[in-house]
Amino acid sequence: MKVEQNKKAIDETLEQICSHALFIHSNTHTRLLRYLVEKAILGEDLKEYTIGSDLFGIDYSIDKNNGTVRSYMYKLRKKVAAYYESAKPINDIVFHLEKGQYNLSFLSSKEYQSSINKEESYFKISKQTLLTATLSVAGSLLLFFIILHFSRKPNILWEPYFIKGANNLIVVSDQFTVTQKLEDGLRHAVLYGDINNNKDLLNYNQKHPDIHLKNTDYTIMSKMAPYGIKILTEWFISNQSSYNLQLESNLTYDDVRENNILFIGQYKTMNISNSLFLKNSKMFSTYRDGFKYANNNEEKIYNTRFKENGKLEYAMVSYKPIESGKMAFYFVSNNDIGVLATLRKFTDKDWLKGFEKQLPKNSKTFNALFEVSGLQRTDVSCELVELETFNN
Template sequence: MKMNFDIKVVEASLEEICEHSLFLKSINYTRLLRYLVDKAIKNEDVKEFTIGYDLLSKNYLDDKNDGAVRSQMYKLRKKLTAYYADKSVQHDVIFEIKKGQYNLSFLSPKEFNQDNENGSSISIPLKKIKIAFLFLPILLIGFWSFVNFFNQPSSLWKNYFKSNSNNLVVISDQYVVMSEGLDGKSHATLFGNINSDADLINFKNKNKQGKFDNTDFTLMSKMAPYGTKILNDWFNKYNSNFALRLESTLTMDDIKNNNVVFIGQFKTMNISSALFLKDSHVFSIYKDGFIYKKDDKEKEYNTIFNSKSKIEYAMVSCKWLDSGKNSFYFVSNNDIGVLATLGLFTDNKWLSEFYERLPEKVIGFNALFEVSGLQRTNMGCKLVELEVLN
């Protein structure tokens, strides 16, 4: 389709929409809208599987029954309809996505109004309309109950998806120190025992001969963007959201006032180190993994390397706090351990089977997973030890 509008006009209209209250906090839909507008400007055809592949990191050719794209397109059309119904907003160009299509079109307000005025109408006898309206509420209630029955989140996450919930995702980050090298120049350096300003002060007091200073940046692994993407899709599925915080800036008030999800490494923990596995009677951190000790049984679960595969261990720790808040810790010193367990705990079918293993009266659990596979993929992620907190 030929571009009939100045690109600056289109871009200005796009920004106005994204800043409107209907879209301002809807990250997924603004992202989808920007994607469709960009494709329309470039005159590139889009289909369901291309949107799924580009935006949802999955190839829809592999799962033709996945309706995530169709669902998001339906909701985006509804948002655009509501936006253009706002009489207080002036429009230089209209973004239109026709029902059943994925390509976005640019219309002038005149063209848009003509299309709506010329829409075809169907004559329905009044008696049939009355009958339909009598049964419509019953049908809607039945349909809504059916949808909700198969779309309920696991009880493990219910506090995160309440309408008034305050949720916080904490991402582990590595504290960076500027230290003087042998060449007399300062270099960004990582120290395993320095994870905060307080740690740096203690280190400087013990090493007064060297020159060490803090920096205004920290480092994160690839787990951070990929893990955040998994959680964003999961929360969006249940119309919930979360704020983000780095472990290096986390405070105790953050933990007290929010349902917390921590993702990352235990070796870079600061405040979270005092809470992670706090109530465990059998687990403790050990080298690059964990130790399980119960009665006379003690077993080490540490990362194993060989030429063909890698085995590592990830801990998922969940606790219902006295304050009525929840805490979830997805912890591994390796990216794939965090991502693999996040994948399990955002899968309703797997969650349902796991939840059945927990007793009725439970205040939390610590679950240890073995993650293995070739080329560091999570082709194998199995539960090896489970501690139930009563």
């Protein structure tokens, strides 16, 4: 529409709109509309900054993100649109404020109607597209959370330890220490393989009254303890769970009744744990520095052996329910490398998936014997050699 030929008609339209009930009590929006019409007649290209500075005296050096103009323009568009819904255009001139723009344009009734039809058509398409997109995104999010849920869901063996509010106790084997009076008259700390508690010490002293052993106020642990706790700490944290810590020498039956138990260490230093470890087994028993396997008429001995390229040893992983409805996990070897190697296996999600497939569907309770070899603690071979399972 040619503005020069319709200046009078534009002024009449402006006054007609400003006298409408939508504008008569809104000085700010009336003032803004008059300003936009004036600038449109002059053909000036308006920006938010220009309107804010000229009309409202806004200093954008103080606040570059001042949203006053955006707010007023949004409300003005609503008022103008509401006006044309209730009143017919006069002089065949329509004031049009396009969304996202600051310039006002003059349209004929035909041009305005065409613009409205176009916007409505666009809205319908957008609404349908939005609905499709929303459903698509919702489906994708649902799939994502399902995958996330199952990827985070722990292996079934670990579920009792990782459910919310689970009471977990990691028990670390420790060696009972005693002191012996030597020739220099001083007492020195010593270790006896057959003295693991005060009762053992009393029996030993009765059999050897000339030695006079006394217990110390401390115990000792192998290198397995710090390395094993590090592995388990990372595993529990990654599964959003926690645990308490106890030494085998201080373990009580109340501890066993109240917690899921996870034992790491040597069976020769067990006290209370000795009454639970392999209690359910019909095939395995401890034997010297390893284990004995007996099934029907077959018997095998798995003891530590020394080879040209290193040491071959054995570790037992036992998983079983205990009397309180809790679960117990035992990672046992008389050599720390065996404990660490099996801990790494059972805290590896991919390896656990393969191991679980070896268990019968109705059985998650087992005793598993592993052969472990290697020259270094971080470079070891750990292979399953015998497996005993139980019906749940």
